[in-house]
Amino acid sequence: MASSSGLALGSQPPFVAQTAVSLSPEVSAMIFTGRGEQWACASCHGDLGQGKENVPRLAGLPADYVVKQIDDFHSGRRQNESMKIVVASLTDEEKRQLGEYYAGLRVPSNAKPELGGDxxxxxxxxxxxxxxxxxxxxxxxxxxxxxxxxxxxxxxxxxxxxxxxxxxxxxxxxxxxxxxxxxxxxxxxxxxxxxxxxxxxxxxxxxxxxxxxxxxxxxxxxxx
Known part of the structure; x- marks a missing residue:
């Protein structure tokens, strides 16, 4: 059976590392190595934004949505002490670059049913x-x-x-x-x-x- 995307249900799309996004050295460091008290995004979300278990997949999320979530962690509309530290000093330009980077990632899923749901x-x-x-x-x-x-x-x-x-x-x-x-x-x-x-x-x-x-x-x- 095919889905509306043209893929067979359960199949994986081809791997594409990322679309062309220009990252500043500061944002690249934040994603892959961390910056000051801000640990690397990849340390929790994976090198390709694939996430794991209770850590969300960021790959392919709309850039504007990623930016909104960063703002919501900062304001407290979303509560997560770890994320509050990570986003505390981000500039608007850094948020934009992060959003566009993760929006451009296209990687296979490592998610699976794991909760015994119907x-x-x-x-x-x-x-x-x-x-x-x-x-x-x-x-x-x-x-x-x-x-x-x-x-x-x-x-x-x-x-x-x-x-x-x-x-x-x-x-x-x-x-x-x-x-x-x-x-x-x-x-x-x-x-x-x-x-x-x-x-x-x-x-x-x-x-x-x-x-x-x-x-x-x-x-x-x-x-x-």
């Missing part, structure tokens, strides 16, 4: 939602195949299941408050724990944003 239930939630609980389909906001809609809605496809589930739980617990109109908070609270594990596992099973698809990633307010 994949059929997860697929149903992603594709159709559960209107008996006022839960819309994930893909109605996050785009076909979960590839994201910049800048507000990140790619969900190939994100690590533990990370996705932890963020849903953070919205439930009030530890994350950076969703417009509390949309994700309301959705997360409407889902059961089993549903959160199911949809997280299903999304982890999907192929990531494919190489060469940059121009096809939707942006809010743009029409073809």
């Amino acid at each position: 994949l059929a239930r997860g697929e149903a939630l992603a594709l159709h939602g559960d209107w008996s609980r006022n839960v819309p389909a994930c893909f109605s906001c996050h785009g076909p195949s979960g590839f994201g809609v910049s800048p507000e809605f990140p790619a969900l496809a190939a994100q690590h299941a533990s990370y996705t589930a932890s963020q849903l739980a953070a919205w439930v617990g009030g530890h994350r408050n950076n969703s417009s109109l509390d949309l994700m908070g309301r959705i997360s609270r409407a889902l059961s724990d089993a549903d959160r594990r199911a949809v997280a596992d299903y999304l982890a099973s999907l192929p990531p944003v494919p190489a060469g698809e940059d121009a096809q990633i939707a942006r809010i307010g743009e029409r073809p």
Whole structure:
């Protein structure tokens, strides 16, 4: 069976290291070696932004979304003490370069279902939602195949299941408050724990944003 991207479901896109992004020496150091009290992005998120377990995959996320998350860690709308230290002294230009760097990475997924979730239930939630609980389909906001809609809605496809589930739980617990109109908070609270594990596992099973698809990633307010 083929997905809307033209890839067979479960297949991997070709490896592309990155699109052409000009990184300053300071930003390159921050990504790969760290800078002062700021440890390297790669030390947690991987050399190619692939992430691991409860650390998110950054590869292929829209640049504007990455910048927004950096700002939200700085302001406290997202709570993470490690990230607060990392982003504390970033300039707007450094944020832009980081966002564009990770947006340009196209690497195979190392995510997989790991929470024992019901994949059929997860697929149903992603594709159709559960209107008996006022839960819309994930893909109605996050785009076909979960590839994201910049800048507000990140790619969900190939994100690590533990990370996705932890963020849903953070919205439930009030530890994350950076969703417009509390949309994700309301959705997360409407889902059961089993549903959160199911949809997280299903999304982890999907192929990531494919190489060469940059121009096809939707942006809010743009029409073809």
